[in-house]
Amino acid sequence: MRVTIYEVGPRDGLQNEDVVVPVEVKREFIGRLAAAGLTTIEATSFVHPKWVPQLADAAELLDGLPRVPGVRYPVLVPNERGLDRALEHGVTEIAIFGSATETFARRNLNRSLDSQFEMFEPVVGRALEHGLRVRAYVSMCFADPWEGPVAPAQVVRVGRRLLDLGCYELSLGDTIGIGTPAHVTALLEAFQSEGVGPERLAVHFHDTYGQALANTLTALRMGVTTVDASTGGIGGCPYAKSATGNLATEDLVWMLDGLGIETGVDVRSLTATSLWLAGRLGRPSPSRVVQALAKEI
Ligand code: HMG
Ligand code: MG
Secondary structure, three states, X not given: OEOXXXXXXXXXXXXXXXXXXXXXXXXXXXXXXXXXOOOEEXXXXXXXXXXXXXXXXXXXXXXXXXXXXXXXOOEEOOOHHHHHHHHHOOOOEXXXXXEOOHHHHHHHHOOXXXXXXXXXXXXXXXXXXOOOEEEEEEEOOOEEOOOEEOOHHHHHHHHHHHHHOOOOEEEEEEOOOOOOHHHHHHHHHHHHHOOOOHHHEEEEEEOOOOOHXXXXXXXXXXXXXXXXXXXXXXXXXXXXXXXXXXXXXXXXXXXXXHHOOEOOOXXXXXXXXXXXXXXXXXXXXXXXXXXXXXXXX
């Protein structure tokens, strides 16, 4: 078995830091991630720069990124303006990001739940015409800070609509990191019963309640083979204050190494990168594996 790690540190991680990281530090971060063996690295977002100032340098970042054979740099794109900007800078893969709840759609996208699809439809259509690969996220898969628990059927309805636009994969986001393995099982079963199997799904767990690794193992046992993670466990969403860091890539790789599952990623090299980045961010990595390995590096 092989697991694909979809690295989100440069995007989900850095979008939520108080410090705005200089573009050359971002480039070095991404270069180090590729050197450690990561092949899918979500580099940045072409969102409104006022909404996420931490990633306002998206164009400049992409122009100077190291082009490594076999390494892909998807970016987040919410709307046609974002797509235009991404195309100008040679992007070949994008990700749209929908919400399973009304409140988060309004807060994160300034759109109602229904009108988010009107925003995404021309983005996906035009991206496919340009030969881009398009991923979709669905956020607030288990609960939302304003609306409380979210029913699996609601997530499946939204996820199905996003996939039907023409996306190759749907990443299930536990934006506020509140879910447990029971939630994961129920949601994956709900997708399966609507004809969406684990081969079309990825999982994206934030680790607020320390459940991310248990939730990931549950998803792997149910056949999911793409897992989102963030080096050093940095991350969160500025439009959902209760969101903390993503599942740390080091914690994921440590577990997968132990299970004998191939990833092609070197955990010690990632740890060295997280220790280096922590110096730039001015705070230690929350990853348990980084903390444990720090003594040997
Ligand atoms: P809006 O204000 O409704 O935009 O924002 P608009 O369409 O009304 O346009 C207003 C002005 O903004 C116009 O300029 C546009 O050109 C400009 P004007 O004509 O007034 O001069 N504009 C843009 N400029 C640059 N780039 C753009 C862009 N779009 C419009 N892309 C919008 C709507 C979606 C843009 C805004 O709400 C936004 O940027 N939201 C992004 C929020 C965000 O990035 N959140 C974090 C990522 S999601 C996440 O972290 C969750 C995830 O990790 C999964 C999980 O954990 O669950 C993915
Ligand atoms: Mg996220």
